Amino acid sequence: MFLILTLALLPLGLIALVASLQAIRTTDLEKEALLRVAVTQSARQLSADLASDRTALMLTANTFAATGPDPAMCARLSAFLAAHDRGDGRYYIYDRHGRRLCGSPLPEPEGLTPAQRFSGQTVQLLPAAQFLVNRAQSGNGAVVALAYYSRSYLEMMANPSGALQNRRISLHQGQDSLLISHPATLSHGRSTTLSARLDPPDMILTMSLRDPPVTLARMLSLFLPLVMWFAAAAIGWFVVNRLLIRPLVLLRRSVAAYQPGAVLEPMRRIRTPAQEIVALGNTFREISEDVATHEMEMAEGLETQRKLTREVHHRVKNNLQIIASLINLHARSAHDAEAVEAYATIQRRVDALSVVHRNHYAELEEHRGVGVRSLISELSASLRATAPAEARRFGIQIDSDNLHISQDVAVPIAFLLTELVELAMLSDPRAAMRISVQLEDEREDRAVLHITSPALRGSPEMTERLEERYGRVLTGLSRQLRAPLEHDPENGDYAIAITVLP
Structure with missing residues (x-):
């Protein structure tokens, strides 16, 4: 059976060797791996830049809270943030009374009320204003420093080398989301999307890359293994069904219809080149012959044992009745009341044992x-x-x-x-x-x-x-x-x- 199946599937095996679907799969895996590396590096870069700016903001806020507004400190903060080439990025420092202590000359984006400046996440998305705000409070909570990042600056921070082309980048925080870049090539077709968490972990950076377009060659390469699998399954099923499954089904039906005492002859109806199935059918025939012989011997022994058991119970019952009759006979000849009562007591116990024996003997067959x-x-x-x-x-x-x-x-x-x-x-x-x-x-x-x-x-x-x-x-x-x-x-x-x- 193994040689027949091997020869039947050999042409399809040669066709399968020619197929190069593994190359397509390898390409897809490499693309996904590159996208995973890119989104991870971008998340790390963006987290590092935000943490660095937040440190500078916190240092300035603590200084203002301790000594009051310091123009020199504000200038150093402006120089530090400008060194990152933030484009139109903006920063502002406020006290609890809403007074601006320091800030960039550009107007502050809308989205935060004076009360909200001191509350909320450390890094917060402002979808309506298309900005991301980085917040740092002084140790005593009296001063807050805010840095606003536009979409263009966020795109530059997420892709410092400019190597990420034709990728859709967005930030998500709870129900809020901010689209950083959206190439026109992603408007149609399928794409692969991966995400990575930033610091703080409630913000997620998502990056999407368009999948290669479906061409005729790619479709043929994709469906060729399915056609080969279907053809191999059909041919294999035909061969196995004709040479293996049908003989086994007939053998199972013959064994299922077996009645105790009968002799199986399954190979009279089965024709197969598989010598294993022929040997199995002959084994069933030999086993059924042995079972029929042993059942006949057991039936004869059981009938003999049943007759012996019935005879033993019959004699025990007769002996108990004889004992009860003898006790009753002696009780009639006794004149002493105590002796009569003693005989009656003994007779009652013998009768009790006789009753148990009769009921046991009556239920013995079942x-x-x-x-x-x-x-x-x-x-x-x-x-x-x-x-x-x-x-x-x-x-x-x-x-x-x-x-x-x-x-x-x-x-x-x-x-x-x-x-x-x-x-x-x-x-x-x-x-x-x-x-x-x-x-x-x-x-x-x-x-x-x-x-x-x-x-x-x-x-x-x-x-x-x-x-x-x-x-x-x-x-x-x-x-x-x-x-x-x-x-x-x-x-x-x-x-x-x-x-x-x-």
């Missing part, structure tokens, strides 16, 4: 665990059937969500319910009981089991029975459930958290 509602219902019916004569009317109300638990949880719960029901029947045979199992609000794998009955309220008799036997049994069962068994003696409520299956 692997859902033991149903909590059916377990409690069957267990309650069994306990009422084996209850003493005076407790045959002992009522049990069940309120449970549709929950399932594992056998490891079901056994201690069955014994716990048996102990508490028996304790309640002994304490008050005529009372009733409510058993509820509800999910916790914040967790889906935890539920709370509540056993509530007036017969389980705190009393001296209840305390004595708990200390004699029931307390130790209940504590052991709560440890098996790995949760504390909470008792509310006033309401006769026992509560414990249990783990449920999702």
